[in-house]
Amino acid sequence: MQKSIESVSVFAPATIANVGSAFDVLGCALEAPGDTVVATFCERPGITITAIHGDDGKLPLDPTHNTAGVSVCCLVDALTNKSGTPGTNRGISLELHKGLPVGSGLGSSSASTVAAVVAANELLGSPLSRIELLPFAMEGERVACGAAHADNVAPCLLGGFVLIRSYDPLDVIQLPAPSSASIAVVNPHLELKTSDARKILKAHVPLASAVAQWGNVAALVAGLFRDDLELMGRALHDTIIEPERAQLIPGYKEAKSAALSAGALGCSISGSGPSIFALCNDPLTAERVATVMVEAFYKAGVSSTKHVSGINTVGARVIERK
């Protein structure tokens, strides 16, 4: 007889929301870095967060205020209502290992939320599919940024590039991932609140700019289907959001310019920043691009951390069952 599972560890990756021109509708998952969450059955009923490592004490242990806690509570409530109390009246404890810096624009809250939801679902016998988990993960985003956005959680759950066509009704479309893309990511050591990065945006935009933007968004999607990195690079061009948010990131313009000079096909802000990403043809180019971006930030007085990653095509993954 197979021993029942008491504990599941899940890794969920960093994600790049917006992806240049596709503000608020597109996101993609990276292979690394990411967060790991361990979900374990415990005697205490309900959801408990026992520890958060690597957040410098920034995140709340109270599960009603923690994105991962909120999402898992919603999930367990829904499953309980659906099929009786799961896990024989036991509770679930969560232990979060943050590999992603908070407020970095790399989908840090989404990674914790998705890892926790996938781990809890697995612990409960995997009653729901990945796409069925999405609404629960989105509840965590409501806690993190005031709105149930899906452009980080959807690619984090599903992998690859994911388009959110509409929220009412929710219409999520998985797109092909380019087979050979390498992404250089640089995280300047500045904290930028999503709410501040939203506030800077103008409520109205010129129609001509919007048209140019949706031409680029269309081309970005075509580039994904064609596996055409050059086209994707051209199509990242964002004339609406990036010029506003660039003002909040000292060194951004210099870093972008350095990235393009060093061979990046395109470069933009990851999520609401301050992290930035550059699309490259191969890992060697991406390493070189990441290095020149770090140097450019350094010259602007900002220290930063670099990562080079391929596109994660599977989303969050179970790394251990005990």
Add this chain to the structure above:
Amino acid sequence: MQKSIESVSVFAPATIANVGSAFDVLGCALEAPGDTVVATFCERPGITITAIHGDDGKLPLDPTHNTAGVSVCCLVDALTNKSGTPGTNRGISLELHKGLPVGSGLGSSSASTVAAVVAANELLGSPLSRIELLPFAMEGERVACGAAHADNVAPCLLGGFVLIRSYDPLDVIQLPAPSSASIAVVNPHLELKTSDARKILKAHVPLASAVAQWGNVAALVAGLFRDDLELMGRALHDTIIEPERAQLIPGYKEAKSAALSAGALGCSISGSGPSIFALCNDPLTAERVATVMVEAFYKAGVSSTKHVSGINTVGARVIERK
């Protein structure tokens, strides 16, 4: 020895620019209706328009004021500068047979221009490829609507769905055409100037609407690559342009509503109107949809003409060489 060609007839199809959400960036070609142009070598040097049939006298015979004439003049000038005078000092006469009503939103000027340019190029020994002919056809659009738009002429030349990502530099991307789509097109007998349909648009749009729009544009492109007509139908939804232009087309709302009730997957304005189109799964549905749209316009006091067509995937075509 093969007899030299003295005359070429080319058919160029109607096109639907904008295609719902993708205002000013996307267009597609229909199989029918369309215009035919006969280009013939003549003794009189330069470009002459000898006759225009089916335009009710609306179009100028002066080649410097006629879109087809302007484009062919540009083409011949460019070829002359490149490789000496083509056609041994003879001129080219053009005879236009309008199958498309002027000012209908079905790319009438583009069809004449493209047919003329393709016919002249063929007459001159086909020195240029289809994509190389695009800038010359765009010059005709500058005469027709004041700007060198490509969202009618590009699909008319190339066939299928064509995305214009950017004009500076010109970046034209051919997209796959859905294999089984049937399009119901209804042309209400109202003349609507492109310039008036432009004037009604607001210079600024809410960012939230623009985001919804580019989510739909992205989904429309994904639908084309996936050959997913249902997704395309959802993605036609246009919250920015259609609500403004619908005011200029009496009966539009009723016709759209009737189309959707009769099984259309999506419906929007063709180009700047007044023609409207509906995406359907098959020709029978499209016939039914076209009929209910005509009835709805009739109830609104507007007579109209209907067409049902598949997507033309080859663009303009030579129908006779003599």
